[in-house]
Amino acid sequence: MAEVKQRDGVQIDLISGERMDGLASMEKIRVILDGVREGNIVILEEGLSPDEESKLIEVTMSEISPDEFNGIEIETYPQSGGSDSGLFNRLMGKNSPKKLTVIGPANRIETLHKDETLIQTLVSRT
Amino acid sequence: MGLLTNLRSSISRAASTLFSDEEPKRIGIYGPPNAGKTTLSNRIVRDWTEHGDVVGPESHIPHETRRARRKENIEIERDGKTVTIDVVDTPGVTTKVDYTEFLEHDIEKDEAVRRSREATEGVAEAMHWLREDVDGVIYVLDSSTDPFTQVNTMLIGIIESQELPVLILANKIDLEESSVQRIRNAFPQHETIPLSALEGDNMDEVYDKIAEYFG
Ligand SMILES: Nc1nc2c(ncn2[C@@H]2O[C@H](COP(=O)(O)OP(=O)(O)OP(=O)(O)O)[C@@H](O)[C@H]2O)c(=O)[nH]1
Ligand SMILES: [Mg+2]
Numbered sequence: 001m002a003e004v005k006q007r008d009g010v011q012i013d014l015i016s017g018e019r020m021d022g023l024a025s026m027e028k029i030r031v032i033l034d035g036v037r038e039g040n041i042v043i044l045e046e047g048l049s050p051d052e053e054s055k056l057i058e059v060t061m062s063e064i065s066p067d068e069f070n071g072i073e074i075e076t077y078p079q080s081g082g083s084d085s086g087l088f089n090r091l092m093g094k095n096s097p098k099k100l101t102v103i104g105p106a107n108r109i110e111t112l113h114k115d116e117t118l119i120q121t122l123v124s125r126t
Numbered sequence: 127m128g129l130l131t132n133l134r135s136s137i138s139r140a141a142s143t144l145f146s147d148e149e150p151k152r153i154g155i156y157g158p159p160n161a162g163k164t165t166l167s168n169r170i171v172r173d174w175t176e177h178g179d180v181v182g183p184e185s186h187i188p189h190e191t192r193r194a195r196r197k198e199n200i201e202i203e204r205d206g207k208t209v210t211i212d213v214v215d216t217p218g219v220t221t222k223v224d225y226t227e228f229l230e231h232d233i234e235k236d237e238a239v240r241r242s243r244e245a246t247e248g249v250a251e252a253m254h255w256l257r258e259d260v261d262g263v264i265y266v267l268d269s270s271t272d273p274f275t276q277v278n279t280m281l282i283g284i285i286e287s288q289e290l291p292v293l294i295l296a297n298k299i300d301l302e303e304s305s306v307q308r309i310r311n312a313f314p315q316h317e318t319i320p321l322s323a324l325e326g327d328n329m330d331e332v333y334d335k336i337a338e339y340f341g
Binding site: 049050051053054055057058060061062064066070071072073074075076106107111114 | 219220221222223224225239242243246247249250253254256257274276279280283284286287288
């Protein structure tokens with residue numbers, strides 16, 4: 001990804017589903033964590049599968065280090081309808097409906113409000 | 127020839143029923159930090175084993191459990207039948223660990239850093255167990271807190287995608303702010319059982335459901 005030198009602001013990486021589709025699970029996780037560890041907010045158009053989310057948590061944990069990286073904040077819209085969509089997607093051979101996902105460094109991003117249709121986050125500069 | 131084949135198949139059938147009877151289901155106790163997972167695990171062990179030594183320490187400090195711990199061969203009796211399970215108490219799952227939060231609990235910096243390191247390893251381990259090593263999940267939530275969190279949504283999604291049987295427990299119903307309905311609304315696709323692991327309230331129904339789901 002093009003390296004933009006950090007100026008006085010917050011960089012947001014908006015990553016299309018198309019771009020992520022071409023990557024293996026661990027590559028996706030690397031793209032996310034590399035961005036977040038540089039202080040960026042990463043927004044995925046289509047989110048991750050449950051298995052990838054599980055690995056994201058695991059890899060995040062292995063990279064946490066005191067005074068350097070505290071982990072991530074991650075938000076997606078809660079799935080309404082529960083198993084209905086789950087069953088449908090399982091039948092279609094997919095584990096998860098595609099959902100916009102916001103990921104950022106835990107010490108810089110704070111969720112103010114979230115419901116089925118809206119996610120409000122506060123991003124601080126340092 | 128025919129006799130030998132018959133014999134073989136009947137032996138393998140006998141072996142497979144033997145195995146399915148004897149191998150206890152491994153039930154992972156999952157949920158966010160401080161939900162009461164260890165308190166529940168300890169109660170199950172005390173109620174159904176003779177020595178009843180505890181699974182691990184319970185504490186109001188988050189990340190008290192920092193290693194997944196297994197207690198084997200717990201025999202739960204329901205309606206004259208015995209259900210044998212292994213209980214795996216896991217560290218509370220989170221996406222962030224900040225050692226400075228331990229400092230607020232009067233823990234020295236060195237110890238706080240050590241605890242946070244152990245906590246991160248423990249959560250990674252718990253995720254690994256979930257993907258590879260458990261046959262069913264008891265998901266424990268503190269019913270006095272908001273269940274609509276990202277960690278809960280993700281974990282339930284991960285459990286569903288593995289197609290593991292899951293029982294949701296609404297713990298801490300002894301607290302005034304407890305709301306079981308809020309949990310039912312958050313996860314309408316699953317059955318939610320209220321309880322107080324601390325006081326021992328409604329444990330009969332919990333054991334009924336454990337036998338029904340994991341027996
Ligand atoms: N009021 C009340 N408190 C409870 C109940 N169950 C557990 N607690 C308390 O909640 C706190 C956390 O309990 P634990 O069992 O250590 O929680 P945990 O989920 O194992 O926490 P971690 O290991 O840190 O993830 C302790 O102070 C317990 O005494 C309950 O049913 N009612
Ligand atoms: Mg515990």
